[in-house]
Amino acid sequence: MILNMIPSRFKSRDSVKIKAVILDMDGVIYRGRTLIAGADKVIVELKKRGIKIAYLTNACTRSRKGRVEKMKILGIDADEKEMFPTSYAVAKYICANYPKSKLNVFYIGGDGVGEELIDAGISVVDAKKADIVVIGLDSKMTYEKMSNGFRAIIRGADFIATNIDATFPVEDGLLPGAGALVEFLSFASGRKPKIVIGKPNTYVLDMILKELGVGKDEVVMVGDRLDSDIAVAKKAGVRSVLVLSGITKKEDLNKLRQNEKPDAVIDSIRDLFSLF
Ligand SMILES: [Mg+2]
Known part of the structure; x- marks a missing residue:
């Protein structure tokens, strides 16, 4: 199933088909070892609707396998193929360039x-x-x-x-x-x-689009940081949703220029479906 975005929330682009959601992890899915309330349910629902998921995290301390294990502890089913930590991406980069x-x-x-x-x-x-x-x-x-x-x-x-x-x-x-x-x-x-390697550089985001076989117009990036998650989405020409469950506070948005603003802002990933 394909989601339709409500045009009023995403003013610049009308009712578009979303095939994949790219999720930052820290501050979006969890904070430290604590699950952000409702994140597990949203992920289950996205999959139920046939939306592909990719986890794009700047974190490098765990491998893809280690990331899947961490998600399991939090009660979320994930696949190694969905994981794009910089530990994995840096290895791919080195193999491709040396x-x-x-x-x-x-x-x-x-x-x-x-x-x-x-x-x-x-x-x-x-x-x-x-x-x-x-x-x-x-x-x-x-x-x-x-x-x-x-x-x-x-x-x-x-x-x-x-x-x-x-x-x-x-x-x-x-x-x-x-x-x-x-x-x-x-x-x-x-x-x-x-x-x-990591955000706001688009290297890993480009890798995700390629591996998932989706266009930049068919995905939405969800993250908690303006200088990495929202910035990488802007650079790549991908729609962006900012969650306020991590680093960024509502008042930080006042300082932004128009071209730095995320396409949508929600309190937490729990509210993601309010945009669709
Ligand atoms: Mg984060």
């Missing part, structure tokens, strides 16, 4: 990054032998690990960031995100990452 002889990667990130790199046939190596340094959020980050990454970068290894989120939301507030670690290495080495 020759086999250069697939030697030192990473700073959660286990998810390592699992996806190995799954893609990439060698995970000591920093001294690395052609590429991948950096993402790593809760076990140490000064030693960062120093090793820094030395590989100044020696000439390529520098790739999974994402540059400044923060991420948990139950009792915010924690520093991958962007803080990227800045650490950038500041010390004087180099910027060659590419940032």
